[in-house]
Amino acid sequence: METINLVTEIQNDKSEFNDVIINFDANSFDANHDFLKNRLYFKNCTFENDVLIEYLNKKDFSIQFHNCVFDGELTISNCDLNRLQLSFLKSIKNITIEECNLENIIINSNNQPLTGNIKIENCVVNKSILCESLNILKGEFNIDLFNEKIENQKNFQILFQRSSFDILNFSHTVFGEYSNFQRMKVINSSNFYNCDFQKSYFDEVTFGTNSFFCFCKFHSTTSFKNCRNIEKTNIKILNCLFTSMPYFNNSSFNSLEIENTNFEKKVSFDLLEVNTIKLYQVTFLQGAFFDDININFIENCDRKSIRTIKQEIQKAENRIDFNRFKNYEMATYYKELNWKKNFVDKSILYMTKISTDFGNSWSKALGFTLLSALLFFSLFFINENYNNSFDIKNWTQFTSGYFRFFLVTDFYNPLETDRVYLTNPLSWLIFIFGKIVIAFGIYEMIQSFRKFKA
Structure with a gap:
């Protein structure tokens, strides 16, 4: 490709450049000369060294780079x-847009993977930031705007759908009436601070x-659906505020942590799947929906979070999930207790755990009852017959006595036919303790069957 001097070409009344290598000498470029027309347009160009455009103040002026390569840094500063x-974009190193007043910013790579950094800082963007199909495989994309200066926020849009980022950071940004990040992919981390x-x-x-979403305010519909x-x-x-109804439906995360946050309207977590969840000092002013939420590692969650979910499910009169989370709460409480300091509560919950897994399994309760009865009755049988010689024929006496042992209100000797x-x-x-354990097992089994009853 031919190498040209940009300033010389512009002075020769040229504003469009195609398939050339640009030699850009910023020190000799007076951006506000009258010979500049309404735009600078670069297509299929390669910029070998750093590019600096500053103090270009023309409201109707556009700068467009299409299918270009930037071997050095591109800086747009103090422009209107x-x-x-x-x-x-085909290749970048560092792109910096700072202290500018712009109507529109368009940045994309047509999904071409890029390595480098893009920063938009201390700018006012009045209408739109369009970054669709931008793919930064390695590097950072940072936006720090002062968009509270915009007169009409309803006309301002930010679109980032179908883009991919290694690291994405937004700070001090006032989003307009509509912002779209649908189908965006973040490889490493994303941070929305004070937006x-x-x-x-x-x-x-x-x-x-x-x-992270920190110190952010959400004033209208917010949707986190199908994030997986x-x-x-x-x-x-x-430390966020949601003044309208947000949705987290049908999404799945390794962990979801919400702290010191207020939801002024209803919020929906229906069909949410997480490995762990933490809710700390969260206010649901009009309630929250947790229908069919699935927590894979409930044992790693704290009791306060489980209790918060249980209370919201109870308000929604969701009996099935309420019982499930009531059992989860007992499991987390059991984990918190100490055998030495909380022996009574710990022992009661331990029995509930080994008998029915905190009310989750009637079959486990049945097995617990049968095995416990077998253990105590065997001890009882041995104690009653230890002076007698062993006779295999006694198995009928053992069997009938074992089944009679299940009659918890029968206090007669189960090995005798008479009273x-x-x-x-x-x-x-042994007899009394065995009866107590059998009664406990039967009660827990009945409770497991009644888990869906009011």
Whole structure:
């Protein structure tokens, strides 16, 4: 490709450049000369060294780079423009847009993988930031705007759908009426700090390993539906405010942590799947839906979080999930108790755990009852017959006595056909404890069957 001097070409009244290598000498370029027309347009160009464009203040002016390669750094500084477009980027190093007032910014790579950094800082963007199909495989994309200066936020849009980022950071950004991140993919981390959202859509986003929403306000519909990365994604929502109804339906995360956050309207977590969840000082003013939520590692969750979910499910009169989370709460409480300091509560919950898994399994309760009865009756039988010689024919006496042992209100000797009381104190002790354990097992089994009853 031919190498040209950009300043010389512009002075010769040229504003479009195709298939050339640009030698850009910023020190000799007076950006506000009258010979500049309404745009600079670069197509299929390669910029070998750093590019600096600053103090270009023309409201109707556009700078467009299409299918270009930047071997050095590109800096747009202190400019007032209509449009800045970097489309179908092929290669970048560092792109910095700072202290500018722009109507529109368009950045994309047509899904071409890029390595490098893009930063939009201390700018006012009045109408749109369009970053669709932008793929930064390695590097950072940072946006720090002061969009509260915009007169009409309803006309402002941010679109990032179908883009991929290694690291994505938004801070001090006032999003307009509509922002769309649908089908975006984050490889490493994303951070939204001190941002204001109106209608915002994060549907089908693959969040990175760590994603943070800190000190953000969501003033309209917010959707996190069908976001799926159960293996890696850790979502943290800290010190945020949701004034309208958000949706987390049918999404899956490794962990979801919400702290010091207020939901002023209803919030939906229906069909959410997480490995762990933490809710700390979260206010649901109009309630929350947790229908069919699935927590894979409930043992790693704290009791306060489980209790919060249980209370919201109870408000929604969801009897099935309420019983499930009541049992989860007992399991987490059991884990917190200490045998030495909380022996009574710990022992009661331990019996519930080994008998029915905190009310989750009637079959386990049946097995517990049969085995416990067999153990105590065997001890009882041995104690009553230890002076007698062993006779295999006694198995009929053992079997009939074993089944009679299940009659918890029968206090007669189960080895006798007549109503005969026991005389051996040790036999009485084994007999009474066995009856108590059998009664406990039968009660827990009945409770397991009644788990869906009011």
